Amino acid sequence: MSRPPRARESVLDAFERLLMDDGERAATMDATARAAGVSKGGLLYHFSSKDALEAGLLSRVEDLVTADLEAMRSAPEGPVAFFLRTSVMDDDLLDRALIATSRLAQGGHQEASETLRRVRSRWEDALRPHVRDDAALDLVLLVSDGLYYNNALTGTSLVGPVPRGPALEALIALVEHAAHP
């Protein structure tokens, strides 16, 4: 399990950022290389094709979700509240990777869609024991999806319609009350 080269990670970071901020169309090899501070040839040494670059992003997502599930299991406030709270984007590694992946998926990228489905199903399995029934599980997941969707729309910028602070706490309390067994 070797640590990946630093330049490779910078390229992935830049690719994510471009997908988030400007969308799939703007996230070209050229723009990614420029944003990462390498030449196109340099990028192509680490990722020999656009497909390889995209695959790199997807595998990063899976790793980050594994870590997130671990944190969720041991969260003092409980998995449901933890899950909802961390669905409000904090610009952390997982949030960025997930939004970038959903940009790819919405661009028709088959494997990106499958990755998102698989990720959602892993969360589903982790949350199921902590909610009353299937409707409650749907509720929790859909609220989380809604939060991600809004975060993805506003990109990294400004204030969106996503509840924060006391409004977020009230929302979590409401969902918890509706969802708990």
Added chain:
Amino acid sequence: MSRPPRARESVLDAFERLLMDDGERAATMDATARAAGVSKGGLLYHFSSKDALEAGLLSRVEDLVTADLEAMRSAPEGPVAFFLRTSVMDDDLLDRALIATSRLAQGGHQEASETLRRVRSRWEDALRPHVRDDAALDLVLLVSDGLYYNNALTGTSLVGPVPRGPALEALIALVEHAAHP
């Protein structure tokens, strides 16, 4: 208030469909013309640039939302249940236009993002009198966003993770119970 030319509408339909099914990148002028059964020159007669084509989609969305708000006001089951039920994609005119618009928005299209924000705010205003408080309003809107997000991901295809039939009824009941004044 003249009826728009039929060819123009076909072009918009094709553009929507391409955005939904294959994403922003695939929704080129060329592909749109081909799918609408006209030549590129023919398309450019109706929409003199890509910007004009995108603007045509956005103005269609606003019109459809106006009609939807009218229907929501007079829905027998009440605005909240109507809103949630129609957030599960039925492949109707509004659903298609909205998903296509969100593809544009996620491609970095500024006016598309603004249109979606404006639309969301119109729904917000229509729903506010029918829910208990702000947290309940957030809940209803976020569940709807979550439904749209999942519909948008699975595109027009197959079964996604979106609840249907009895599962949808259970979800609506749960949200109604949590949200009603």
Added chain:
DNA sequence: GTCTATATACAGATAGAC
């Protein structure tokens, strides 16, 4: 109103120097 032909720009990818 709708077509073909073409100009210009930029995408992904290859070759090979350093």
Added chain:
DNA sequence: GTCTATCTGTATATAGAC
């Protein structure tokens, strides 16, 4: 490992025939 130069395909847009 990283660079420059270049090939090939395709996107938007223009010009002008029918």
